[in-house]
Amino acid sequence: MNLIEMNSICKSYRNIGFETQVLNNVTLHIGEGDYVSIIGPSGAGKSTLMAIMGCLAQPTSGEYILDGEEVGKLNDRKLSRVRNEKIGFVFQAFHLLPGVTALENVTLPLVYAKQTPGNAKERARELLAKVGLEHRLHHTPGQLSGGEQQRVTIARSLINDPRIILADEPTGNLDSKNGIETMKTFDNLVKEGKTIVLITHDSEVAQHAGRIISILDGQIDSDSGVHRERNTLSL
């Protein structure tokens, strides 16, 4: 069964009388454990696609089934629960809460979880250790380097053990060394069985994924298909 099933998704924004069609009839299925890159030039609709995929926005029309649940019609309460339990976000600009320690940033999703596990702090520590930040637990984002901040966001995305990791240009603000580190972390997560959707305009980064979907003008331009050998350089 597909984890993500998008059928004929359209999204348009209305702005002072103008209607801008951002996504046009996108149909996309992603299976459990897949590693997918979505590439395309800026303005192609990548971020909007990710927003819909991450339940941050509702499609104008079409059907979106996430983990067997039609999420296009859920109310705010249920949609928030889906975001909290099933999706982990990693952003280009990190989006950590300023002035708050790494440890507390990682536990943020637990604030809104249905039940906070008793060992929340312990789990956050483990995750930060996993990304190599055990010595930076009580540092605030301002005291961390870009690469370290990105590793905190990855730890944060994993705290609720979500099925899907949505990463929007995760290497965009990093130097090449940290970029490679981050991509290695994603590779490892796929091995652990996570589904990863990576949005990028960098074709080199996209190569890490087993499947590359190219978006152009709000439509799927090309799809390399599911059964493609990973880490090969052909496109």
Place this chain on the structure above:
Amino acid sequence: MRIFKNLGQALRGLRLNRGNTVLMTLGVMIGIASLTVIVAIGDGIKIKVLSRIANMGFGPESFSVIAGAGRMFFARSQNTTSMTLEDAEDLLALPTVRLVVPRQRKRLQIINKKEFTSTRVYGVTPDWQLARGWKMADGNFLSDGDLDRSKRVVVLGATPARKLFKGKESIGKMVRLQNNYYEVIGLLEEKGLTESGYDPDDRALIPLTTSMSRLTHQTYLHSIKVVTLDASQVPETMETVRQVLRRNHNLSVIADDDFRFITPEGIMQWVTESEQALNRMLILISTVSLLVGGIVIMNILLVSIRERVREIGIRRCFGARRSDITFQFLFESVLVSLLGGLMGVVLGLTISFGLKRFDVLPTHITLEPFILSFAFCTLIGLVFGIHPARKAAFLSPEESIRSQ
């Protein structure tokens, strides 16, 4: 509990946005401080008025008739020349009246060699002491003989006595009032300042006849104090007094009284009315100041939300519901107004204490402002926080996460 977590996040938000927190706190603080001061001044004035009235020497069985039309302490005309000693004699003849004390009054300089002071000089009859029940500290009160012979004698209250004689023997000494010398024959027992600063001891008493011939040079009375046999007779006696005076003054049926009554009951009514007016003013001023505080909170919260759009977006991405965001900002606003309220009460009490300490205004400190401000602050926080909180909650998570 989810709501406690929101409370925790609100506390963190306030800590992280210190600048805005301080500004919001300031807005409420000033509002509550002024409320506290106003309540303290209001209570202080109320007590001052009440104690002044208590010191007018009214028993429940007595009342005063003051010359001149008007109401209570407020004369519509000054220097009315209608009330005379004949009126007083007619009133004494009434069956329910025990005593009458006709009075003249004038504020004058009283001089002993190089010492002088200004005091209230009353021309009274010997019955004054019976009506007031005021004991002597030294010497004797005015006698019938003093009255009959218009003697130049004076009984001093404790305040002018102290100022003129500085604790030295005063009985038998001469003091000057206008161009005449008066012998000091007695000293009134000291009553002491009232809580509000009114000094009942600041007075001097001379025979009414002397006052008429040497001080005021007129035979008209300022007022007549009437003491009835029993408190229950006050209303009927007042009515009879009214009829007697109207007849004596030849007032036609349609003419208004040319005198007015001051009664214990009338005073109570007057106090109640002034209290109500004062309270209305208090409520009005407090409402305005708290409204201002609330608007300050709302504006700063709205600005703060614009600054924190990204934070809201992040929270929404990781599972915060609209209600979570609403509660977080609502808690922030309530906490800020409570904090501001607490600081405002402390500031207000300090100012009230200072006003009293340095004799600027009478203030009285009660528990009221604490309870009031606690209730008001919670209310302000809720009312003025709800709009910004809802606004924050209804931001689109997608757009807020993208905002820079």
